[in-house]
Amino acid sequence: MDAVNHIKLRVERTTAPTVLRALLNAIFFQRNLDAIDPVTVDILDTPVAVASSLSAPAAGSKAGTPVPAEVEIRREILAKIDEFTKTFVDTRADGGEIAVVFFQRKNRKGWFAVTEALVPWEEHLITLTFVTRATQNPLPSALRQVLTFCAKHKVGVPSALGSPDQSTLSHEIIVAPPPPAELFNRSASPHPERLHSPRPAETSGTTSTTGDTAVAPVPVRPALERRSNSPMTAISDAGTSAMGYLGQAKDGLLAVAPATSSPDS
Numbered sequence: 424m425d426a427v428n429h430i431k432l433r434v435e436r437t438t439a440p441t442v443l444r445a446l447l448n449a450i451f452f453q454r455n456l457d458a459i460d461p462v463t464v465d466i467l468d469t470p471v472a473v474a475s476s477l478s479a480p481a482a483g484s485k486a487g488t489p490v491p492a493e494v495e496i497r498r499e500i501l502a503k504i505d506e507f508t509k510t511f512v513d514t515r516a517d518g519g520e521i522a523v524v525f526f527q528r529k530n531r532k533g534w535f536a537v538t539e540a541l542v543p544w545e546e547h548l549i550t551l552t553f554v555t556r557a558t559q560n561p562l563p564s565a566l567r568q569v570l571t572f573c574a575k576h577k578v579g580v581p582s583a584l585g586s587p588d589q590s591t592l593s594h595e596i597i598v599a600p601p602p603p604a605e606l607f608n609r610s611a612s613p614h615p616e617r618l619h620s621p622r623p624a625e626t627s628g629t630t631s632t633t634g635d636t637a638v639a640p641v642p643v644r645p646a647l648e649r650r651s652n653s654p655m656t657a658i659s660d661a662g663t664s665a666m667g668y669l670g671q672a673k674d675g676l677l678a679v680a681p682a683t684s685s686p687d688s
Contacts, residue, residue: 426546427547427603428545428568428569429550430548430550430568431550431552432550432551432552432561432565433551433552433554433557434552434553434561435555435556436512438467439511439519439551440512441466442551442562443504443521443549444466445467445471446565446566446569447500447521447523448474448500449472449566450547450573451496451594453570453573454573454580455493461474466562467560467562468560469560469563471566499596503521503596503598507519507521510599512553518550518553519550520549520551520598520599520600521549521551521596521597522549522600523594523597524543524545524595524596524600524606525543525544525545525592526592527542527591527593528540528541528591528592529542529591541593545580546600546607548600
């Protein structure tokens, strides 16, 4: 399955980071089918359902203690929002794009080995256009779009979070992503690529029969030479033709005939 949820919003420049925080958290909450404790937070006077570990920073983390996947996602969200702000907001751009892409690891069979390939199966593309003053709060309609899209495409979608060792899914948050058509065309081909041998070097006196191989020409002997090598005929130095096997056999019979004649004759 490959699908794109394109969210287009007109927001004020100063509220762009807050809007992105709400949308990114909502996307990961909808695509998280693990056992989590949901909480509701108010962002721009709009209730947003997020995972409990995404609502507040992790506290008291000890060295060597495994960090929950939700906390890692929260850190990634904040880092990507900061990157978006530096790329588009601080540079006074007219707008910007950010995307959440979900990938699935699939085995790719080659000629000598089986490798893993990351194949995108869903993208949430957020396009923000900066305006001086927004006439309405864009969050409620955007959140409904996320909810409707995820509910429509939930059949057959496994958990996007969980243990990386057990899950075949992964994700990436991309600032200024490529077009969806280009992104989904990066998926691995189901057929392995052929391994090509190096082109043989052509030598002098050869004739190329194809674009990849060079074959030496087969020498053709003249008909006269073929006849001279025939066991039936030989060409003498004087240019006269000698007798063949039949003539030689006849001469042999005539030579032995007197020796085998009767003594009375």
